[in-house]
Amino acid sequence: MIALALLLAPSVAAAQGGDPRPVEPNTALEVSLDAGYERAGALDGGQAGFDLAARVALHPAFEVGGGWGARASWASLDGGAGGARVGLPPLRAWIGTGHVGGEWRFALRVEGGIGTQLLDAPEASSNGEQGFLTLVGEVGVVTDLFRPRLTLRLGAAYSGALAWAGVGELRLAIELGPASWPARPFAAARFLVSTDLGHSARPVVGAVIDIDTSSLALAVLGPGSATGQLVELQLTWRLPL
Protein backbone atom coordinates (compact mmCIF):
# COMPACT_ATOMS: atom_id res chain seq x y z
CA MET A 1 0.00 0.00 0.00
CA ILE A 2 2.79 2.36 0.98
CA ALA A 3 4.77 1.35 -2.06
CA LEU A 4 1.78 2.04 -4.28
CA ALA A 5 1.32 5.45 -2.69
CA LEU A 6 4.97 6.23 -3.29
CA LEU A 7 4.74 5.21 -6.92
CA LEU A 8 1.74 7.43 -7.44
CA ALA A 9 3.21 10.41 -5.63
CA PRO A 10 4.17 13.30 -7.88
CA SER A 11 7.84 14.22 -7.92
CA VAL A 12 8.79 17.72 -7.00
CA ALA A 13 12.35 17.20 -8.22
CA ALA A 14 13.62 19.41 -5.45
CA ALA A 15 16.12 17.01 -4.01
CA GLN A 16 19.63 17.20 -5.38
CA GLY A 17 22.49 14.82 -4.64
CA GLY A 18 20.53 12.86 -2.08
CA ASP A 19 19.76 15.97 -0.08
CA PRO A 20 16.07 16.92 -0.03
CA ARG A 21 17.13 20.58 0.09
CA PRO A 22 17.81 22.15 -3.29
CA VAL A 23 21.12 23.90 -3.74
CA GLU A 24 19.53 27.18 -4.70
CA PRO A 25 17.62 29.46 -2.27
CA ASN A 26 14.24 28.03 -1.35
CA THR A 27 11.49 28.20 1.22
CA ALA A 28 10.77 25.18 3.39
CA LEU A 29 10.49 23.64 6.80
CA GLU A 30 12.90 20.82 7.57
CA VAL A 31 12.87 18.23 10.28
CA SER A 32 15.94 16.04 10.79
CA LEU A 33 16.51 13.03 12.97
CA ASP A 34 19.72 11.11 13.33
CA ALA A 35 21.01 8.24 15.41
CA GLY A 36 24.36 6.55 15.45
CA TYR A 37 26.47 3.98 17.23
CA GLU A 38 30.18 4.23 17.77
CA ARG A 39 33.07 2.63 19.57
CA ALA A 40 36.39 4.17 20.54
CA GLY A 41 38.62 1.59 22.16
CA ALA A 42 36.85 0.35 25.26
CA LEU A 43 34.12 2.96 25.07
CA ASP A 44 30.76 2.22 23.48
CA GLY A 45 28.48 5.08 22.72
CA GLY A 46 25.65 6.40 20.72
CA GLN A 47 23.93 9.62 20.01
CA ALA A 48 20.66 10.78 18.56
CA GLY A 49 19.55 14.19 17.50
CA PHE A 50 16.53 16.21 16.50
CA ASP A 51 16.67 19.41 14.51
CA LEU A 52 14.02 21.78 13.21
CA ALA A 53 14.96 24.38 10.63
CA ALA A 54 13.17 26.94 8.52
CA ARG A 55 14.44 28.69 5.41
CA VAL A 56 12.89 31.48 3.42
CA ALA A 57 13.89 32.61 -0.06
CA LEU A 58 13.19 36.33 0.14
CA HIS A 59 14.32 36.60 -3.46
CA PRO A 60 15.29 33.90 -5.99
CA ALA A 61 18.89 34.71 -5.20
CA PHE A 62 18.68 35.31 -1.46
CA GLU A 63 17.79 33.09 1.47
CA VAL A 64 17.69 33.39 5.24
CA GLY A 65 17.15 30.60 7.70
CA GLY A 66 17.59 29.30 11.19
CA GLY A 67 17.31 26.17 13.24
CA TRP A 68 17.69 24.52 16.60
CA GLY A 69 17.38 21.10 18.12
CA ALA A 70 18.46 18.77 20.87
CA ARG A 71 20.86 15.88 21.18
CA ALA A 72 20.91 12.83 23.40
CA SER A 73 23.86 10.59 23.95
CA TRP A 74 25.04 7.67 26.01
CA ALA A 75 28.44 6.19 26.65
CA SER A 76 29.66 3.17 28.54
CA LEU A 77 33.12 1.98 29.38
CA ASP A 78 33.48 -1.82 29.27
CA GLY A 79 32.98 -2.95 32.84
CA GLY A 80 33.21 0.61 34.08
CA ALA A 81 31.46 3.93 34.22
CA GLY A 82 28.52 4.82 32.03
CA GLY A 83 26.14 7.66 31.52
CA ALA A 84 23.55 9.36 29.36
CA ARG A 85 22.63 12.96 28.86
CA VAL A 86 20.61 15.34 26.75
CA GLY A 87 22.07 18.64 25.59
CA LEU A 88 21.50 21.51 23.24
CA PRO A 89 23.56 22.30 20.17
CA PRO A 90 24.01 25.95 19.22
CA LEU A 91 21.07 27.99 18.01
CA ARG A 92 21.98 28.79 14.42
CA ALA A 93 21.05 31.15 11.62
CA TRP A 94 22.30 31.74 8.11
CA ILE A 95 22.07 33.92 5.09
CA GLY A 96 22.73 32.65 1.62
CA THR A 97 22.77 33.50 -2.01
CA GLY A 98 22.41 31.33 -5.08
CA HIS A 99 21.93 31.17 -8.78
CA VAL A 100 20.23 28.86 -11.25
CA GLY A 101 21.79 28.66 -14.69
CA GLY A 102 20.31 26.02 -16.96
CA GLU A 103 21.10 22.67 -15.37
CA TRP A 104 23.56 24.24 -12.95
CA ARG A 105 22.82 25.34 -9.40
CA PHE A 106 25.11 27.44 -7.21
CA ALA A 107 24.86 28.56 -3.60
CA LEU A 108 26.94 30.24 -0.95
CA ARG A 109 25.87 30.46 2.68
CA VAL A 110 27.32 31.94 5.83
CA GLU A 111 26.04 30.27 8.97
CA GLY A 112 26.65 31.17 12.56
CA GLY A 113 25.61 29.63 15.84
CA ILE A 114 25.56 30.61 19.47
CA GLY A 115 25.85 28.04 22.23
CA THR A 116 23.78 27.76 25.36
CA GLN A 117 25.82 30.50 26.98
CA LEU A 118 23.15 32.64 25.35
CA LEU A 119 20.76 31.11 27.86
CA ASP A 120 23.28 31.44 30.68
CA ALA A 121 23.43 27.65 30.77
CA PRO A 122 26.81 26.55 29.41
CA GLU A 123 26.46 23.15 31.04
CA ALA A 124 23.48 22.39 28.78
CA SER A 125 25.65 22.55 25.67
CA SER A 126 25.80 19.30 23.74
CA ASN A 127 29.47 19.70 22.94
CA GLY A 128 30.84 22.76 24.64
CA GLU A 129 31.22 25.30 21.89
CA GLN A 130 30.21 28.86 22.63
CA GLY A 131 29.80 29.73 19.00
CA PHE A 132 30.65 28.71 15.49
CA LEU A 133 30.86 30.20 12.03
CA THR A 134 30.85 28.29 8.76
CA LEU A 135 31.04 29.11 5.10
CA VAL A 136 29.31 26.68 2.75
CA GLY A 137 29.65 26.61 -1.01
CA GLU A 138 27.62 24.25 -3.18
CA VAL A 139 27.41 23.33 -6.81
CA GLY A 140 24.76 21.04 -8.25
CA VAL A 141 23.76 19.78 -11.65
CA VAL A 142 20.15 18.82 -12.30
CA THR A 143 19.38 16.53 -15.20
CA ASP A 144 16.54 14.14 -15.63
CA LEU A 145 18.69 11.07 -15.04
CA PHE A 146 21.16 12.10 -12.37
CA ARG A 147 21.81 14.97 -10.00
CA PRO A 148 25.37 15.33 -8.66
CA ARG A 149 26.14 17.79 -5.90
CA LEU A 150 29.42 19.06 -4.47
CA THR A 151 29.47 20.77 -1.08
CA LEU A 152 32.47 22.43 0.54
CA ARG A 153 32.22 23.56 4.14
CA LEU A 154 34.80 25.48 6.12
CA GLY A 155 34.16 26.33 9.71
CA ALA A 156 35.53 27.27 13.08
CA ALA A 157 34.15 26.95 16.58
CA TYR A 158 35.15 28.60 19.82
CA SER A 159 34.82 27.07 23.26
CA GLY A 160 36.08 29.83 25.48
CA ALA A 161 39.17 29.75 27.63
CA LEU A 162 41.41 27.45 25.69
CA ALA A 163 40.20 26.22 22.41
CA TRP A 164 39.39 26.90 18.83
CA ALA A 165 38.58 24.13 16.41
CA GLY A 166 38.46 24.23 12.66
CA VAL A 167 36.91 21.89 10.17
CA GLY A 168 36.82 21.41 6.44
CA GLU A 169 34.42 19.07 4.72
CA LEU A 170 33.98 18.02 1.13
CA ARG A 171 30.83 16.11 0.29
CA LEU A 172 30.48 14.59 -3.14
CA ALA A 173 27.13 13.01 -3.91
CA ILE A 174 25.15 11.75 -6.83
CA GLU A 175 21.44 10.99 -6.96
CA LEU A 176 20.34 8.59 -9.67
CA GLY A 177 17.13 7.96 -11.55
CA PRO A 178 14.61 10.05 -13.44
CA ALA A 179 13.19 12.89 -11.40
CA SER A 180 9.78 11.38 -11.98
CA TRP A 181 10.68 8.38 -9.85
CA PRO A 182 9.15 8.84 -6.41
CA ALA A 183 12.07 7.05 -4.79
CA ARG A 184 15.61 7.62 -6.01
CA PRO A 185 18.86 6.15 -4.65
CA PHE A 186 21.97 8.16 -3.97
CA ALA A 187 25.55 7.59 -2.91
CA ALA A 188 27.95 10.05 -1.36
CA ALA A 189 31.38 10.34 0.15
CA ARG A 190 32.31 12.79 2.87
CA PHE A 191 35.91 13.83 3.39
CA LEU A 192 36.64 15.61 6.62
CA VAL A 193 39.65 17.30 8.09
CA SER A 194 39.47 18.93 11.48
CA THR A 195 41.98 20.42 13.85
CA ASP A 196 40.94 18.15 16.67
CA LEU A 197 40.23 14.85 14.94
CA GLY A 198 42.51 14.79 11.93
CA HIS A 199 41.21 13.55 8.60
CA SER A 200 38.74 10.85 7.68
CA ALA A 201 36.29 9.76 5.04
CA ARG A 202 32.78 8.33 5.36
CA PRO A 203 30.69 6.53 2.78
CA VAL A 204 26.99 7.33 2.58
CA VAL A 205 24.16 5.54 0.76
CA GLY A 206 20.47 6.25 0.86
CA ALA A 207 17.31 7.17 -0.94
CA VAL A 208 15.17 10.22 -1.49
CA ILE A 209 11.44 9.62 -1.39
CA ASP A 210 8.81 12.10 -2.55
CA ILE A 211 5.61 12.14 -0.55
CA ASP A 212 3.08 14.52 -1.98
CA THR A 213 4.94 17.82 -2.16
CA SER A 214 7.44 16.94 0.52
CA SER A 215 10.68 14.99 0.31
CA LEU A 216 12.14 12.50 2.70
CA ALA A 217 15.78 11.48 2.63
CA LEU A 218 17.04 8.40 4.40
CA ALA A 219 20.81 8.11 4.62
CA VAL A 220 23.02 5.41 6.08
CA LEU A 221 26.52 6.58 6.97
CA GLY A 222 29.32 4.09 7.23
CA PRO A 223 32.32 4.07 9.57
CA GLY A 224 34.07 7.34 10.37
CA SER A 225 37.65 6.49 11.19
CA ALA A 226 38.41 9.73 13.02
CA THR A 227 35.77 9.27 15.65
CA GLY A 228 35.00 5.60 16.00
CA GLN A 229 31.55 6.07 14.47
CA LEU A 230 30.43 2.74 13.05
CA VAL A 231 26.99 3.40 11.64
CA GLU A 232 24.60 6.32 11.58
CA LEU A 233 21.10 6.81 10.23
CA GLN A 234 19.82 10.20 9.16
CA LEU A 235 16.29 11.06 8.22
CA THR A 236 15.47 14.47 6.80
CA TRP A 237 11.98 15.57 5.90
CA ARG A 238 11.55 18.73 3.85
CA LEU A 239 8.21 20.41 3.52
CA PRO A 240 8.20 23.19 0.89
CA LEU A 241 6.18 26.25 1.80
Place this chain on the structure above:
Amino acid sequence: MRAWSWLPFVVLLGCAEVGPECAPVRPPAVTGVDTEGGFVSREGPVVPRAVNSYPLLDHAGRDRWDDVAAILDQAHALGRPIIRTGAYMTAGENPGRLRDADGTIHEEGLRRLDRVIRMAEERHVQLLLITANHWPNYGGAPAVLDAVAPGEDLPAAAFYSDPRAIAHQQEFLRALVGRTNTETGLRYARDPTIFAWELVNEARCDDPGRCDEDTLPDWAREMSQTIRRAGARQPIAWGGQGYLGQHGEDLRDIARVGSIDILTVHLYPDLAGALTLEPGRGRDRLLTAAAQGRRRILAAAEVARASEQALLVEEAGWRTEGPERDAERALVLGAWARAAAEVGAGYAPWMIAEPGRPDYDGYLIRPESEPATARVLRCE
Protein backbone atom coordinates in the same frame (compact mmCIF):
# COMPACT_ATOMS: atom_id res chain seq x y z
CA MET B 1 19.95 34.15 40.39
CA ARG B 2 20.50 33.43 36.75
CA ALA B 3 17.44 33.95 34.62
CA TRP B 4 17.82 30.57 32.93
CA SER B 5 19.20 28.61 35.84
CA TRP B 6 16.30 26.20 35.59
CA LEU B 7 17.29 25.15 32.11
CA PRO B 8 19.83 22.44 32.96
CA PHE B 9 17.29 20.67 35.10
CA VAL B 10 14.89 20.54 32.19
CA VAL B 11 17.44 19.75 29.52
CA LEU B 12 20.00 17.58 31.22
CA LEU B 13 18.15 14.38 31.79
CA GLY B 14 21.41 12.76 32.70
CA CYS B 15 21.95 9.47 34.44
CA ALA B 16 25.17 7.74 35.36
CA GLU B 17 26.63 4.56 36.74
CA VAL B 18 29.90 4.34 38.61
CA GLY B 19 30.88 0.78 37.68
CA PRO B 20 31.89 -2.16 39.86
CA GLU B 21 34.49 -1.71 42.55
CA CYS B 22 37.93 -3.23 42.08
CA ALA B 23 40.56 -4.81 44.24
CA PRO B 24 43.11 -2.26 45.50
CA VAL B 25 46.07 -1.95 43.16
CA ARG B 26 49.51 -1.74 44.77
CA PRO B 27 51.94 -1.44 41.90
CA PRO B 28 55.64 -1.88 42.62
CA ALA B 29 57.98 1.08 42.45
CA VAL B 30 59.22 1.90 38.97
CA THR B 31 62.99 1.54 38.79
CA GLY B 32 63.67 2.58 35.22
CA VAL B 33 63.11 2.11 31.52
CA ASP B 34 64.61 -0.83 29.63
CA THR B 35 66.33 -0.66 26.27
CA GLU B 36 63.10 -1.42 24.42
CA GLY B 37 61.19 1.40 26.04
CA GLY B 38 59.36 -0.58 28.69
CA PHE B 39 59.01 0.59 32.28
CA VAL B 40 60.50 -1.85 34.77
CA SER B 41 60.37 -2.52 38.50
CA ARG B 42 62.32 -4.94 40.67
CA GLU B 43 59.53 -7.44 39.98
CA GLY B 44 59.64 -7.07 36.21
CA PRO B 45 57.74 -4.97 33.67
CA VAL B 46 55.34 -2.41 35.12
CA VAL B 47 53.09 0.34 33.82
CA PRO B 48 53.34 3.53 35.89
CA ARG B 49 50.14 4.52 37.65
CA ALA B 50 50.56 8.19 38.39
CA VAL B 51 48.59 11.31 39.20
CA ASN B 52 49.33 15.02 39.08
CA SER B 53 49.46 17.39 42.02
CA TYR B 54 51.42 20.57 41.51
CA PRO B 55 51.03 22.28 44.92
CA LEU B 56 53.36 20.05 46.98
CA LEU B 57 56.28 22.48 47.09
CA ASP B 58 53.89 25.42 47.49
CA HIS B 59 52.43 23.80 50.62
CA ALA B 60 55.90 22.87 51.85
CA GLY B 61 56.96 26.48 51.54
CA ARG B 62 54.01 27.60 53.64
CA ASP B 63 54.60 24.93 56.29
CA ARG B 64 51.37 23.22 55.33
CA TRP B 65 52.87 19.80 55.93
CA ASP B 66 49.49 18.27 56.71
CA ASP B 67 48.38 19.16 53.19
CA VAL B 68 51.54 17.63 51.73
CA ALA B 69 50.87 14.46 53.71
CA ALA B 70 47.22 14.41 52.68
CA ILE B 71 48.12 14.55 48.98
CA LEU B 72 50.74 11.82 49.31
CA ASP B 73 48.32 9.64 51.27
CA GLN B 74 45.59 10.24 48.72
CA ALA B 75 47.83 9.13 45.85
CA HIS B 76 48.78 6.00 47.74
CA ALA B 77 45.18 5.21 48.62
CA LEU B 78 44.18 5.58 44.97
CA GLY B 79 46.79 3.04 43.91
CA ARG B 80 48.63 5.77 41.99
CA PRO B 81 51.85 5.99 43.97
CA ILE B 82 53.63 8.32 41.55
CA ILE B 83 52.96 12.05 41.82
CA ARG B 84 54.04 14.40 39.05
CA THR B 85 54.89 17.72 40.67
CA GLY B 86 56.95 20.83 40.17
CA ALA B 87 60.54 21.37 41.33
CA TYR B 88 61.15 24.66 39.61
CA MET B 89 59.59 27.42 41.72
CA THR B 90 61.54 30.60 41.02
CA ALA B 91 61.33 34.07 42.58
CA GLY B 92 58.35 35.25 44.62
CA GLU B 93 57.98 35.20 48.38
CA ASN B 94 57.21 31.55 49.01
CA PRO B 95 59.97 30.09 51.21
CA GLY B 96 59.69 26.93 49.10
CA ARG B 97 61.16 28.66 46.04
CA LEU B 98 64.21 26.89 44.68
CA ARG B 99 65.71 29.97 43.04
CA ASP B 100 65.61 33.60 44.07
CA ALA B 101 64.61 36.34 41.65
CA ASP B 102 68.27 36.85 40.70
CA GLY B 103 68.64 33.16 39.94
CA THR B 104 70.68 32.14 42.96
CA ILE B 105 69.84 28.81 44.55
CA HIS B 106 67.52 29.17 47.54
CA GLU B 107 68.75 26.64 50.07
CA GLU B 108 65.70 26.91 52.30
CA GLY B 109 63.47 25.88 49.41
CA LEU B 110 65.67 22.90 48.67
CA ARG B 111 65.47 21.85 52.30
CA ARG B 112 61.71 21.91 52.05
CA LEU B 113 61.93 19.81 48.92
CA ASP B 114 64.17 17.43 50.87
CA ARG B 115 61.37 16.98 53.38
CA VAL B 116 58.72 16.47 50.70
CA ILE B 117 60.87 13.69 49.22
CA ARG B 118 61.34 12.10 52.64
CA MET B 119 57.60 12.21 53.33
CA ALA B 120 56.97 10.60 49.96
CA GLU B 121 59.46 7.86 50.69
CA GLU B 122 57.79 7.15 54.03
CA ARG B 123 54.48 6.70 52.21
CA HIS B 124 55.90 4.57 49.38
CA VAL B 125 55.13 7.27 46.86
CA GLN B 126 57.50 8.24 44.04
CA LEU B 127 57.84 11.71 42.56
CA LEU B 128 58.19 12.78 38.96
CA LEU B 129 60.03 16.08 39.38
CA ILE B 130 59.46 18.73 36.73
CA THR B 131 62.52 20.97 36.55
CA ALA B 132 61.16 23.87 34.48
CA ASN B 133 57.84 25.33 33.39
CA HIS B 134 57.18 27.04 30.10
CA TRP B 135 54.30 28.94 31.67
CA PRO B 136 54.69 31.68 34.30
CA ASN B 137 53.11 29.69 37.13
CA TYR B 138 55.50 29.61 40.10
CA GLY B 139 57.85 31.79 38.11
CA GLY B 140 58.45 29.41 35.25
CA ALA B 141 60.51 30.33 32.22
CA PRO B 142 59.70 34.07 32.49
CA ALA B 143 61.23 34.27 35.96
CA VAL B 144 64.39 32.51 34.78
CA LEU B 145 64.65 34.93 31.85
CA ASP B 146 64.19 37.89 34.20
CA ALA B 147 67.00 36.50 36.33
CA VAL B 148 69.52 36.04 33.51
CA ALA B 149 68.57 39.10 31.48
CA PRO B 150 67.00 41.66 33.82
CA GLY B 151 65.19 44.42 32.04
CA GLU B 152 65.41 42.82 28.60
CA ASP B 153 61.84 41.47 28.70
CA LEU B 154 62.77 38.38 26.71
CA PRO B 155 59.96 36.21 25.29
CA ALA B 156 59.42 32.66 26.55
CA ALA B 157 61.11 31.28 23.43
CA ALA B 158 64.40 32.70 24.72
CA PHE B 159 64.33 30.12 27.49
CA TYR B 160 65.21 27.54 24.83
CA SER B 161 67.49 29.66 22.67
CA ASP B 162 69.31 32.30 24.71
CA PRO B 163 72.74 31.00 25.80
CA ARG B 164 72.44 32.72 29.18
CA ALA B 165 69.13 31.00 29.93
CA ILE B 166 70.45 27.64 28.76
CA ALA B 167 73.57 27.92 30.91
CA HIS B 168 71.55 29.03 33.91
CA GLN B 169 69.12 26.15 33.62
CA GLN B 170 72.02 23.70 33.31
CA GLU B 171 73.52 25.15 36.48
CA PHE B 172 70.20 24.70 38.26
CA LEU B 173 69.92 21.10 37.07
CA ARG B 174 73.42 20.30 38.31
CA ALA B 175 72.60 21.78 41.72
CA LEU B 176 69.30 19.90 41.93
CA VAL B 177 70.37 16.51 40.64
CA GLY B 178 73.67 16.62 42.48
CA ARG B 179 72.09 17.53 45.81
CA THR B 180 72.25 15.31 48.86
CA ASN B 181 68.99 15.20 50.77
CA THR B 182 69.51 16.71 54.22
CA GLU B 183 66.71 14.57 55.65
CA THR B 184 67.59 11.15 54.21
CA GLY B 185 71.26 11.48 53.36
CA LEU B 186 70.57 10.15 49.87
CA ARG B 187 71.82 11.87 46.75
CA TYR B 188 68.92 13.00 44.62
CA ALA B 189 70.66 11.43 41.63
CA ARG B 190 70.35 7.99 43.17
CA ASP B 191 67.18 8.34 45.20
CA PRO B 192 64.61 5.76 44.08
CA THR B 193 61.82 7.97 45.46
CA ILE B 194 62.50 10.24 42.48
CA PHE B 195 60.79 8.28 39.73
CA ALA B 196 62.11 10.50 36.92
CA TRP B 197 63.42 13.94 36.04
CA GLU B 198 61.29 15.95 33.64
CA LEU B 199 62.95 18.60 31.49
CA VAL B 200 60.13 21.13 31.22
CA ASN B 201 56.40 21.37 31.41
CA GLU B 202 54.79 22.04 28.01
CA ALA B 203 57.67 23.53 26.06
CA ARG B 204 56.68 25.66 23.10
CA CYS B 205 58.79 27.61 20.67
CA ASP B 206 56.55 29.66 18.42
CA ASP B 207 58.73 32.72 17.87
CA PRO B 208 60.04 32.50 14.28
CA GLY B 209 62.87 34.87 15.14
CA ARG B 210 64.19 32.54 17.81
CA CYS B 211 62.86 29.08 16.98
CA ASP B 212 63.21 26.52 14.24
CA GLU B 213 62.52 22.79 14.18
CA ASP B 214 65.85 22.09 15.92
CA THR B 215 65.43 24.49 18.83
CA LEU B 216 63.48 22.28 21.23
CA PRO B 217 65.33 19.04 20.33
CA ASP B 218 68.70 20.79 20.76
CA TRP B 219 67.59 22.24 24.09
CA ALA B 220 66.25 18.87 25.23
CA ARG B 221 69.57 17.22 24.31
CA GLU B 222 71.57 19.80 26.29
CA MET B 223 69.36 19.48 29.36
CA SER B 224 69.05 15.70 29.37
CA GLN B 225 72.81 15.29 28.95
CA THR B 226 73.36 17.74 31.80
CA ILE B 227 71.11 15.67 34.07
CA ARG B 228 72.87 12.46 33.06
CA ARG B 229 76.31 13.96 33.55
CA ALA B 230 75.23 15.10 37.02
CA GLY B 231 74.92 11.42 37.84
CA ALA B 232 71.17 10.84 37.61
CA ARG B 233 70.25 7.17 37.52
CA GLN B 234 66.55 7.81 37.09
CA PRO B 235 64.81 8.02 33.71
CA ILE B 236 64.56 11.41 32.02
CA ALA B 237 61.16 12.51 30.74
CA TRP B 238 60.45 15.15 28.11
CA GLY B 239 57.38 16.95 29.50
CA GLY B 240 55.94 18.37 26.28
CA GLN B 241 52.36 18.06 25.17
CA GLY B 242 53.27 15.55 22.52
CA TYR B 243 52.49 17.66 19.47
CA LEU B 244 53.50 16.30 16.11
CA GLY B 245 54.53 19.57 14.52
CA GLN B 246 52.69 22.30 16.40
CA HIS B 247 54.03 25.07 18.62
CA GLY B 248 57.61 24.19 17.70
CA GLU B 249 57.27 20.68 19.15
CA ASP B 250 57.50 17.53 17.10
CA LEU B 251 57.55 14.44 19.28
CA ARG B 252 59.37 12.54 16.50
CA ASP B 253 62.27 14.98 16.71
CA ILE B 254 62.30 14.78 20.50
CA ALA B 255 62.43 10.98 20.21
CA ARG B 256 65.57 11.32 18.07
CA VAL B 257 67.39 13.30 20.76
CA GLY B 258 68.63 9.99 22.14
CA SER B 259 69.17 10.95 25.76
CA ILE B 260 65.51 11.06 26.77
CA ASP B 261 63.88 7.92 28.15
CA ILE B 262 60.22 8.90 28.42
CA LEU B 263 58.12 10.67 25.78
CA THR B 264 55.07 12.50 27.01
CA VAL B 265 51.53 13.43 26.00
CA HIS B 266 49.11 15.93 27.54
CA LEU B 267 45.39 15.71 26.80
CA TYR B 268 42.94 18.58 27.24
CA PRO B 269 40.30 18.36 24.50
CA ASP B 270 38.07 21.13 25.78
CA LEU B 271 36.55 21.48 22.36
CA ALA B 272 36.35 18.25 20.46
CA GLY B 273 34.61 17.59 17.22
CA ALA B 274 32.23 20.47 17.49
CA LEU B 275 31.89 20.76 13.76
CA THR B 276 32.46 17.28 12.47
CA LEU B 277 28.83 16.83 11.54
CA GLU B 278 26.50 19.23 9.81
CA PRO B 279 26.58 22.77 11.16
CA GLY B 280 24.56 23.03 14.32
CA ARG B 281 24.42 19.36 15.05
CA GLY B 282 27.83 19.00 16.59
CA ARG B 283 28.90 15.79 18.26
CA ASP B 284 28.62 14.57 21.77
CA ARG B 285 31.66 15.98 23.52
CA LEU B 286 32.36 12.90 25.63
CA LEU B 287 32.46 10.50 22.72
CA THR B 288 34.56 12.85 20.68
CA ALA B 289 36.97 13.55 23.52
CA ALA B 290 37.38 9.83 24.09
CA ALA B 291 38.07 9.24 20.41
CA GLN B 292 40.37 12.22 20.06
CA GLY B 293 42.42 11.32 23.13
CA ARG B 294 42.74 7.73 22.00
CA ARG B 295 44.00 8.82 18.60
CA ARG B 296 46.64 11.04 20.17
CA ILE B 297 47.76 8.30 22.57
CA LEU B 298 48.05 5.74 19.75
CA ALA B 299 49.94 8.21 17.55
CA ALA B 300 52.42 9.01 20.32
CA ALA B 301 52.78 5.31 21.11
CA GLU B 302 53.74 4.72 17.49
CA VAL B 303 56.54 7.27 17.86
CA ALA B 304 57.65 5.75 21.15
CA ARG B 305 57.62 2.22 19.75
CA ALA B 306 59.68 3.21 16.72
CA SER B 307 62.29 4.90 18.89
CA GLU B 308 62.16 2.27 21.67
CA GLN B 309 61.30 4.83 24.30
CA ALA B 310 58.67 4.75 27.01
CA LEU B 311 55.47 6.76 26.84
CA LEU B 312 53.74 8.55 29.67
CA VAL B 313 50.32 10.15 29.22
CA GLU B 314 51.22 12.50 31.98
CA GLU B 315 48.47 15.12 31.94
CA ALA B 316 44.94 13.99 31.21
CA GLY B 317 42.34 16.55 32.16
CA TRP B 318 38.64 16.96 31.54
CA ARG B 319 36.92 20.16 32.55
CA THR B 320 33.19 20.24 32.88
CA GLU B 321 30.44 21.80 34.89
CA GLY B 322 27.05 20.79 36.16
CA PRO B 323 25.53 17.78 37.83
CA GLU B 324 27.10 15.29 35.41
CA ARG B 325 30.64 16.43 36.17
CA ASP B 326 31.72 13.26 37.94
CA ALA B 327 30.19 10.85 35.42
CA GLU B 328 31.52 12.76 32.42
CA ARG B 329 35.02 12.91 33.78
CA ALA B 330 34.98 9.24 34.72
CA LEU B 331 34.02 8.27 31.18
CA VAL B 332 36.62 10.41 29.47
CA LEU B 333 39.48 9.71 31.87
CA GLY B 334 38.51 6.03 31.92
CA ALA B 335 38.52 5.77 28.13
CA TRP B 336 41.96 7.38 27.92
CA ALA B 337 43.26 5.09 30.68
CA ARG B 338 42.18 2.09 28.62
CA ALA B 339 43.88 3.51 25.54
CA ALA B 340 47.10 4.09 27.49
CA ALA B 341 46.91 0.54 28.84
CA GLU B 342 46.49 -0.79 25.28
CA VAL B 343 49.94 0.49 24.39
CA GLY B 344 51.65 0.00 27.76
CA ALA B 345 51.89 3.72 28.46
CA GLY B 346 51.89 5.21 31.93
CA TYR B 347 48.92 7.38 32.81
CA ALA B 348 48.55 10.39 35.08
CA PRO B 349 45.20 12.17 35.39
CA TRP B 350 45.16 15.88 36.25
CA MET B 351 44.91 16.39 39.25
CA ILE B 352 44.41 15.77 42.96
CA ALA B 353 45.08 18.15 45.85
CA GLU B 354 44.55 18.59 49.55
CA PRO B 355 40.97 18.24 50.85
CA GLY B 356 39.00 21.49 50.75
CA ARG B 357 41.04 23.10 48.00
CA PRO B 358 38.93 25.34 45.72
CA ASP B 359 38.63 24.14 42.14
CA TYR B 360 40.33 27.09 40.46
CA ASP B 361 40.11 25.89 36.86
CA GLY B 362 37.50 23.14 36.69
CA TYR B 363 40.02 20.29 36.51
CA LEU B 364 40.43 19.40 40.19
CA ILE B 365 39.51 15.81 41.07
CA ARG B 366 37.99 15.34 44.51
CA PRO B 367 37.96 11.58 45.10
CA GLU B 368 36.04 11.93 48.34
CA SER B 369 33.00 13.43 46.61
CA GLU B 370 33.40 12.12 43.05
CA PRO B 371 32.92 8.35 43.27
CA ALA B 372 32.94 7.61 39.56
CA THR B 373 36.19 9.48 38.91
CA ALA B 374 37.73 8.05 42.07
CA ARG B 375 36.89 4.58 40.83
CA VAL B 376 38.62 5.30 37.52
CA LEU B 377 41.74 6.44 39.36
CA ARG B 378 41.70 3.33 41.54
CA CYS B 379 40.64 0.71 39.03
CA GLU B 380 41.76 1.76 35.55
